[in-house]
Amino acid sequence: MQAIEVKPGIYWVGAIDWSIRDFHGYVTPKGTTYNNYLIIDDQITLLDTVKYTFAEIMIENIRGLTDPSKIRNIIINHIENDHVTSLDRIMKLTPDATIYITQKGKQGLDRFFDTSKWNINIVKTGDTLNIGKRTLLFIETPMLHWPDSMMTYIKEDKILISQDAFGQHLASSARFDDDFIKSASISELEDSVIDYYANILMPFGSLIKNKIADINKLGLDIEIIAPDHGIIWRKDPAKVINMYLDMANGKADLRVVIVYDTMWQSTEQMMIPIAQGIEAEGVDVKVIKLRATPLSIAVKELWRARGSLIGSPTINNTIFPTVGEFLTYLKGLRPKNRIAGAFGSYGWGGGAVKQIYDELKLMGLETVEPGIQILYKPSTEDKKLCYEFGRKFAEQVIEYHKKFV
Ligand code: FEO
DSSP states (O other), X not given: OOOEEEETTEEEOOEEESSOOEETTEEOTTOEEEOOEEEOSSSEEEEOOOOGGGHHHHHHHXXXXXXXXXXXXXXXXXXXXXXHTTHHHHHHHOTTOEEEEOHHHHHHHXXXXXXTTSEXXXXXXXXXXXXXXXXXXXXXXXXXXXXXXXXXEETTTTEEEEETTTOOOOOOSOOXXXXXXXXXXXXXXXXXXXXXXXXXXXGGHHHHHHHHHHHHHTTOOOSEEEESSSOBBSSOHHHHHHHHHHHHTTOXXXXXXXXXXXXXXXXXXXXXXXXXXXXXXXXXXEEEEGGGSOHHHHHHHHHHEEEEEEEOOEETTEEOHHHHHHHHHHHHHOOOSOEEEEEEEESSSOOHHHHHHHHHHHTTOEEOSOOEEEESSOOXXXXXXXXXXXXXXXXXXXXXXXXXX
């Protein structure tokens, strides 16, 4: 790999992680990239770094443009490990450089490194840094998605370095949206945006709306959005902003996703007529069996659908472990604007379906009750009840969906 020009004098110097499949527990079937950027100006400036395992690649990319000892400024937009853990390698090469970071970022940085000998400038929204022909404007974005997060706008080039926001876990030889679309498709890129949003940014929908409004108030003219993961938006940056606004406003497809697991296939046998009942109402269905599907993919599919049904057998008076794990993950992501229900089989005494409803309500989701529980194995009559349950759930989903169209 080598540096890639984003605009004259501004280069991507990051790394492509083709093989990562587990990103802190989040499954990344398409790998990822760690994007960071170098500006060659009177004061050479580096924006972000990369995960420590890719430090050498980044340094080689920089060496292809300049001697790293000439870097004067280092902007740290975000201190999560995938972006900051090679900072010490850079600081060894240019120990007199000045780091620009938010107050919260500095607190975190002190936990990663001995920063006592580093020059560090704390910045806040509205602060600027002139580096020669260019001015950098800092915009704090706390909780998008960490307390330290910020973005950097390069005024003269109209580039927003957006750190995690607007990114995707998507390894590709293409660096830009227009290049990516030539060899793949816009829908693949959109899917990666949704996947990233669902698993990383779902809890922060209202903050996203407010921050995009703040950026609009600043009157920034944005030609390029350059995130710290995945594809850079230069052909159509408005597309990803609009996707974020749509998702933050509750956009979902008129679809039901059934997320379930099964012990002796009784819950699975309930799932089939439930899905048929939903389809009978003209609503699309997607089925996710948890033992066959990573949690992050299940969450993405739930996020894409207006309705979801969670299916679990009762085991030892509680929810099946994989379903419990899914609900725990989902609870942290705080889904909104979705309607949900539950079903499941049991042998001794029930319990899982009620417990699932308790969890769904704790999340603040709209629920359709009652759910449906079947003793041991669904009979022909039980399967008819399941079909009716699916049909009635679909009717409720159609009604609920009207609020958003
Ligand atoms: Fe890509 Fe929040 O780190």
